[in-house]
Amino acid sequence: MNGKGIKTRQENELLENNKLIAEFMRVVFHDDENQYYNAGGLHIGNTLQYHTSWDWLMPVIERCLVGEAEQSEEISITTIKNIYEGICNQEISFAYKSVVEFIKWYNEQNRFICGVCGDHVNEYTYNEDKDVDECNKCK
Ligand SMILES: [Zn+2]
Numbered sequence: 303m304n305g306k307g308i309k310t311r312q313e314n315e316l317l318e319n320n321k322l323i324a325e326f327m328r329v330v331f332h333d334d335e336n337q338y339y340n341a342g343g344l345h346i347g348n349t350l351q352y353h354t355s356w357d358w359l360m361p362v363i364e365r366c367l368v369g370e371a372e373q374s375e376e377i378s379i380t381t382i383k384n385i386y387e388g389i390c391n392q393e394i395s396f397a398y399k400s401v402v403e404f405i406k407w408y409n410e411q412n413r414f415i416c417g418v419c420g421d422h423v424n425e426y427t428y429n430e431d432k433d434v435d436e437c438n439k440c441k
Contacts, residue, residue, distance in 0.1 A: 319402045320350035326405045
């Protein structure tokens with residue numbers, strides 16, 4: 303064994319975190335092609351680069367900050383402040399770490415996944431006609 307294909311704990315964590323972000327961004331992985339596509343169906347490559355590229359990370363940050371006013375004060379003064387700090391200091395690893403923290407928190411608050419739009423939501427209702435769980439927006 304030469305260790306090829308075996309990932310270190312750190313690499314695994316990075317991969318897990320990138321997958322978490324990808325899910326948050328509705329990025330889809332096509333198994334057959336081994337490629338990622340964004341929510342708009344655009345091909346974005348075969349690796350996730352949120353940890354190395356501001357071009358990748360900035361849209362995620364924008365999405366985190368949408369509806370910031372609705373977020374709890376606690377997350378605003380900690381994680382969101384850290385995201386801003388990462389941007390200001392051009393420290394992508396710090397911003398990245400804070401984004402991951404935010405998404406973990408966000409997913410915890412919004413434990414349900416809408417069967418129509420795929421959004422993480424804090425409540426949904428079952429639609430008998432369509433046999434699907436819908437969020438309030440999709441109702
Ligand atoms: Zn929905």
